[in-house]
Amino acid sequence: MTVELKVSSIDNHILSLSEDVTIPQAPPGFKSGFIGIIGRPNVGKSTLMNQLVGQKIAITSPVAQTTRNRLRGIVTTPAAQLIFVDTPGIHKPHHQLGEVLVQNAKIAIESVDVVLFVVDGTVACGAGDRFIADLLTRSQTPVILGINKIDQQPPDAHNIDTSYEQMALAYQWPTVKFSAKVSTGLPQLQELLIEHLDEGPLYYPPDLVTDQPERFIMGELIREQVLLLTREEVPHSVAIAIDLVEETPTVTRVLATIHVERDSQKGILIGKGGSMLKAIGSAAREQIQKLISGKVYLELFVKVQPKWRHSRIRLAELGYRVEE
Incomplete structure (x- = not known):
């Protein structure tokens, strides 16, 4: 069967x-x-x-x-x-x-x-x-x-x-x-x-390593670089939305928005002359290229969403819901 x-x-x-x-x-x-x-x-x-x-x-x-x-x-x-x-x-x-x-x-x-x-x-x-x-x-x-x-x-x-x-x-x-x-x-x-497991079926194809879509993993890899490069300056006030993933024979184009809660955090993420955003994008692009085994063009935007962590509506929009 x-x-x-x-x-x-x-x-x-x-x-x-x-x-x-x-x-x-x-x-x-x-x-x-x-x-x-x-x-x-x-x-x-x-x-x-x-x-x-x-x-x-x-x-x-x-x-x-x-x-x-x-x-x-x-x-x-x-x-x-x-x-x-x-x-x-x-x-x-x-x-x-x-x-x-x-x-x-x-x-x-x-x-x-x-x-x-x-x-x-x-x-x-x-x-x-x-x-x-x-x-x-x-x-x-x-x-x-x-x-x-x-x-x-x-x-x-x-x-x-x-x-x-x-x-x-x-x-x-x-x-x-x-x-x-x-x-x-x-x-x-x-x-x-x-x-400690019981006998059971294969739930997934043997070569699969996760059931999450690549868009989700891409967003997480971008968020990781934000956490690593900004540390305590923008700790948990950040969420990533993948706006577009467009595949061509030579490159995968990814557009993503980094959501923060305050204008000051936006300034930190962009950095002087866009230096921090460039560093985040460069490091995240390398990780995403490893994920998909191909060339990636990554473009990042930063948007302020005041108090998004305190709003059930905003949380739902950014993909955070209580699991069933």
């Missing part, structure tokens, strides 16, 4: 709509399922998913709360298909956007087969981790505790590890240590996740 899925894209590994792709039948004993990556902001969830998938589909930044949408990354092996759901860091929200992001992360806990609770192995278990642990105990979804950043741990990390291991023991959660940055321990993590 085969399943027909409508897909098409600049890059065959990015899901979009139009041409027929056949999903083959899974072999006997094949396992599959959805894995929610949950944790505080900046514990390395997006870096982990990129490493597991083998290519960049989620943006990373030293700025906390980088992830905004539930982004799926797909890993298919001969024995299993793992669909990772990267979620926004769970934190105390300070505006409507924060409320939406945290609510979506909570919904993800109930809509996956396994939760991978990622913590920062460079610091001991804190109040934020215990808050998430309490949320997870209210769900019936199995949990695996993942201690990340072991490559950055201090020489004597025994007390740090013990603080997490005691929490895991209290809830009878399996524990695995790894470094998403340098890939240490990731094969063991993947093996443990597969053990």
